[in-house]
Amino acid sequence: MIYMNKCFIYRVITILICFISAGYFIKPMKCYGENDKVLILYDRSMEYGSEKNLLSALVKSQLSKEKEIKIDKINIDNPKDLQQYNEIFILNIEEENHNIEALKEKLKSYNGKINWIKKASELLNREEFKLKTKTYLYLDNVTPFNDLNNLIDEVDYLKDKGIKFFIEVAPVFVNENLKAMGRFSEALRYAQANGGKVILKFPIINSKGVNGTDTGGKIIGDRLKEAFKNYTNYWIYPVGINADEDLLYREDLKSILENTDTLFLNYKEDINIDIDNYEIKAYSNFIQKVDLEDYINDEKIRSKNAIKLESNCNLEEFKSNVDKVLNKEINLTPSTKISSYIKFESEIKNNYGSIFLNNQEVTQNRFINAEEYENAVNKTINKENPIKEDLTLTNRRLEIFSGAALIIFIGILIISRNIERKRFFK
Amino acid sequence: MNILDYLVIYSLVVIWITIFMNVILVIAGYMYYSKVNKEYMDEELESYPFVSILVPAHNEAVVIKKTVISLLELDYPIDKYEIIVINDNSSDNSKDVLENLQKTYYGRNLIVINTDNIIGGKGKSNALNIGLQKSQGEILAVYDADNTPDKNALKYLVQTLIKDKKLGAVIGKFRCRNKDVNLLTNFVNIETLTYQWMAQAGRWYMLKLCTIPGTNFVVRREVMEKMGGWDTKAITEDTEVSFRIYRMGYKIKFMPLAVTYEQEPQTIKVWFKQRNRWAKGNIYVVIKNLKYLFGLEAGVTKFDILYYTLVYFFFLSASVISDCIFLLGGANLIEVHIGGYETILWFMALLVFALSVMVAVSTEKGELNVKNVLIIFLSYFTYCKMWAIVSVAGFYNYIRDVVLKKEAKWYKTERFS
Numbered sequence: 001m002i003y004m005n006k007c008f009i010y011r012v013i014t015i016l017i018c019f020i021s022a023g024y025f026i027k028p029m030k031c032y033g034e035n036d037k038v039l040i041l042y043d044r045s046m047e048y049g050s051e052k053n054l055l056s057a058l059v060k061s062q063l064s065k066e067k068e069i070k071i072d073k074i075n076i077d078n079p080k081d082l083q084q085y086n087e088i089f090i091l092n093i094e095e096e097n098h099n100i101e102a103l104k105e106k107l108k109s110y111n112g113k114i115n116w117i118k119k120a121s122e123l124l125n126r127e128e129f130k131l132k133t134k135t136y137l138y139l140d141n142v143t144p145f146n147d148l149n150n151l152i153d154e155v156d157y158l159k160d161k162g163i164k165f166f167i168e169v170a171p172v173f174v175n176e177n178l179k180a181m182g183r184f185s186e187a188l189r190y191a192q193a194n195g196g197k198v199i200l201k202f203p204i205i206n207s208k209g210v211n212g213t214d215t216g217g218k219i220i221g222d223r224l225k226e227a228f229k230n231y232t233n234y235w236i237y238p239v240g241i242n243a244d245e246d247l248l249y250r251e252d253l254k255s256i257l258e259n260t261d262t263l264f265l266n267y268k269e270d271i272n273i274d275i276d277n278y279e280i281k282a283y284s285n286f287i288q289k290v291d292l293e294d295y296i297n298d299e300k301i302r303s304k305n306a307i308k309l310e311s312n313c314n315l316e317e318f319k320s321n322v323d324k325v326l327n328k329e330i331n332l333t334p335s336t337k338i339s340s341y342i343k344f345e346s347e348i349k350n351n352y353g354s355i356f357l358n359n360q361e362v363t364q365n366r367f368i369n370a371e372e373y374e375n376a377v378n379k380t381i382n383k384e385n386p387i388k389e390d391l392t393l394t395n396r397r398l399e400i401f402s403g404a405a406l407i408i409f410i411g412i413l414i415i416s417r418n419i420e421r422k423r424f425f426k
Numbered sequence: 427m428n429i430l431d432y433l434v435i436y437s438l439v440v441i442w443i444t445i446f447m448n449v450i451l452v453i454a455g456y457m458y459y460s461k462v463n464k465e466y467m468d469e470e471l472e473s474y475p476f477v478s479i480l481v482p483a484h485n486e487a488v489v490i491k492k493t494v495i496s497l498l499e500l501d502y503p504i505d506k507y508e509i510i511v512i513n514d515n516s517s518d519n520s521k522d523v524l525e526n527l528q529k530t531y532y533g534r535n536l537i538v539i540n541t542d543n544i545i546g547g548k549g550k551s552n553a554l555n556i557g558l559q560k561s562q563g564e565i566l567a568v569y570d571a572d573n574t575p576d577k578n579a580l581k582y583l584v585q586t587l588i589k590d591k592k593l594g595a596v597i598g599k600f601r602c603r604n605k606d607v608n609l610l611t612n613f614v615n616i617e618t619l620t621y622q623w624m625a626q627a628g629r630w631y632m633l634k635l636c637t638i639p640g641t642n643f644v645v646r647r648e649v650m651e652k653m654g655g656w657d658t659k660a661i662t663e664d665t666e667v668s669f670r671i672y673r674m675g676y677k678i679k680f681m682p683l684a685v686t687y688e689q690e691p692q693t694i695k696v697w698f699k700q701r702n703r704w705a706k707g708n709i710y711v712v713i714k715n716l717k718y719l720f721g722l723e724a725g726v727t728k729f730d731i732l733y734y735t736l737v738y739f740f741f742l743s744a745s746v747i748s749d750c751i752f753l754l755g756g757a758n759l760i761e762v763h764i765g766g767y768e769t770i771l772w773f774m775a776l777l778v779f780a781l782s783v784m785v786a787v788s789t790e791k792g793e794l795n796v797k798n799v800l801i802i803f804l805s806y807f808t809y810c811k812m813w814a815i816v817s818v819a820g821f822y823n824y825i826r827d828v829v830l831k832k833e834a835k836w837y838k839t840e841r842f843s
Contacts, residue, residue, distance in 0.1 A: 395771050398442055398771055398774070399770065399771060399774055401446065402445070402771075402774035402775065402777070402778045403774070405449045405778050405781075405782075406774070406777055406778060406781055408453060409452075409778075409781035409782060409784070409785050410781065412453075412456050412785045412788070413781070413784055413785060413788055413794070416785070416788035416789070416794065417788070417794070419463075420788075420791065420792075420794070
């Protein structure tokens with residue numbers, strides 16, 4: 001009995017050790033499940049004479065709630081399989097819409113919640129439009145042309161105030177080997193080591209194609225990939241993307257935006273949307289950038305907001321802006337409190353502050369200066385391309401030789417076995 | 427490329443040359459095994475030359491009785507051989523044991539020479555030389571004091587020797603008597619089998635070249651007298667004598683049907699001391715014979731000079747270097763810049779090693795079993811590394827002895843009851 005008890009105790013201890021070890025070695029990862037899906041049917045995105053885009057507001061409100069969205073214009077062919085949607089929004093602003101009756105007929109079979117919105121006020125006065133669930137601090141407009149000493153001071157100030165923040169960086173895809181890039185990246189690594197999480201800004205490409213169309217998604221996507229790679233090469237690890245609102249509705253950019261689950265959106269009021277049969281994937285972190293004033297006045301806000309602070313200004317002004325935020329007693333969520341991923345060839349996962357590049361942890365808990373970085377990179381380059389003496393051919397010959405020897409030996413062993421067997425039966 | 431890269435290339439080249447040579451030797455050894463299996467030995471000889479069996483013994487009371495009795499029971503006319511036990515400055519009761527045996531086997535040619543620390547106690551070579559002076563046989567046989575030869579062993583050795591005038595000596599096979607005592611004796615058992623079927627049988631089949639193993643061999647008296655007996659400075663007198671026999675124009679043949687059983691070291695300490703002596707002794711022999719490498723008289727022993735040089739100087743150093751680089755590289759303390767080296771090659775080396783040993787072991791009835799296969803694989807990571815340490819220590823001791831002008835000390839292997 002004593003022995004049985006001992007066995008039981010040992011088992012319990014072993015299991016506990018396994019659990020504790022597992023808990024120690026395995027970092028918590030957020031699981032991404034299937035999100036809710038909503039359907040938005042609309043006939044017009046804006047009220048007549050208004051500049052407020054209701055469709056956009058509705059889309060953002062749903063994206064903030066981590067919903068996947070399908071957008072369709074109201075017409076007689078509206079979706080057949082309505083049951084796949086958790087909720088349906090009908091933005092029926094046009095007074096006379098001949099398709100409404102047919103739609104109503106179709107919706108009879110639908111069991112979920114249907115939200116009919118006929119006026120802007122019905123939408124904008126909804127409770128969810130006033131709700132602020134999370135608020136982050138966002139260092140805006142950081143480029144290699146900023147005063148980098150000033151940037152360091154800004155980071156130090158935020159650190160002194162105990163603020164973990166996001167820092168938006170412009171995509172760099174030309175002259176990435178210039179010394180200036182080395183200095184810029186050093187400053188960004190400093191930010192990373194002191195509570196900053198990097199957000200990659202969408203490239204601003206103003207040029208038009210020969211036929212007057214916008215620059216294609218492929219070119220933009222390539223630029224973004226290049227910028228992403230460039231930053232990771234400098235050990236800067238973006239954890240999300242920043243994009244203008246209107247880009248959400250560009251079919252050619254959809255696949256690029258789907259490379260991340262964390263999107264910081266630049267508000268655009270006068271956005272013009274004319275889309276049909278369009279889907280937007282769910283984002284785990286759909287965060288709208290807002291000015292402090294708008295935030296305080298409950299303007300342009302979503303459930304998740306990032307109060308943007310201009311980085312490219314003098315330090316005193318910056319400090320004053322930070323102090324304003326703090327004086328308003330806004331409950332700032334640390335940038336380390338999100339889980340995210342972004343993937344352009346290589347993948348970065350941000351697991352509540354721990355950064356993984358292609359599943360290898362690269363979290364920078366201390367500042368890596370330019371010299372240390374250079375030494376480490378040179379070491380890596382030497383590791384990757386060190387081969388001055390290649391023995392591949394010799395090794396191939398050795399493999400053939402040993403293979404032949406092995407075949408002969410196996411043959412001999414078979415013969416020996418047969419001899420031994422004969423001896424045994426004799 | 428830095429010094430480490432050159433060391434990696436050095437160890438790769440040396441290790442694979444050794445592997446290549448051993449593969450050839452194992453195959454040749456197996457061919458000799460097949461040939462010997464078809465040979466029939468004469469159970470009766472037309473004439474029996476007189477044989478003097480020399481048994482050097484220093485503090486061998488634990489095993490000497492069994493050895494002498496087994497020698498007395500050899501299938502050889504009792505009036506045609508004498509047993510000379512050189513009780514070399516023993517401090518145990520060897521003398522009493524041997525005297526009792528003389529009384530028990532009164533009338534048999536059992537001679538016991540007791541030496542003191544003035545004329546004796548100077549090692550095996552000196553003891554053999556004392557025995558040589560006292561002996562009468564035209565053929566000399568040597569057995570270690572822990573041996574129990576098969577009844578036919580001496581007859582087969584003599585028969586092989588007298589059939590071919592070109593043979594200066596014939597060596598038999600030795601088996602491990604205590605192989606199942608512990609893991610170490612299991613390793614030694616496999617090692618001895620491999621050595622004999624690879625190095626001895628393989629070299630004999632290919633080059634008519636063998637090395638006297640120190641026990642269970644016969645040698646013509648005239649040969650030993652011409653060379654002035656055993657070299658007392660050599661602590662591996664057997665290897666040293668082998669080189670001289672070849673330089674005299676004779677050959678040494680391996681006759682595996684003449685079997686003796688001997689006791690192998692059962693503890694690491696004893697094993698280390700014995701192997702350290704071998705390593706040191708063989709380094710002495712290699713250096714002594716290096717000058718013959720370019721002369722004509724060395725004949726096929728040039729191969730042995732090269733083989734021993736390869737094994738004791740190059741292979742074992744390469745093995746140590748390779749292990750050190752592997753460990754330091756694994757700990758990220760060093761990095762090498764050699765491309766194309768694949769893990770498969772290391773795996774192939776391991777397989778070639780294991781299968782070559784298995785082939786050697788398969789020549790002995792019942793030895794190729796699951797247990798031994800596991801031991802072979804295990805030995806690659808353990809026993810072989812122990813050998814590397816022994817060789818480094820042996821080399822160090824040799825250099826130390828040369829620098830300090832110390833006289834080579836013959837370590838007598840401790841026996842177990």
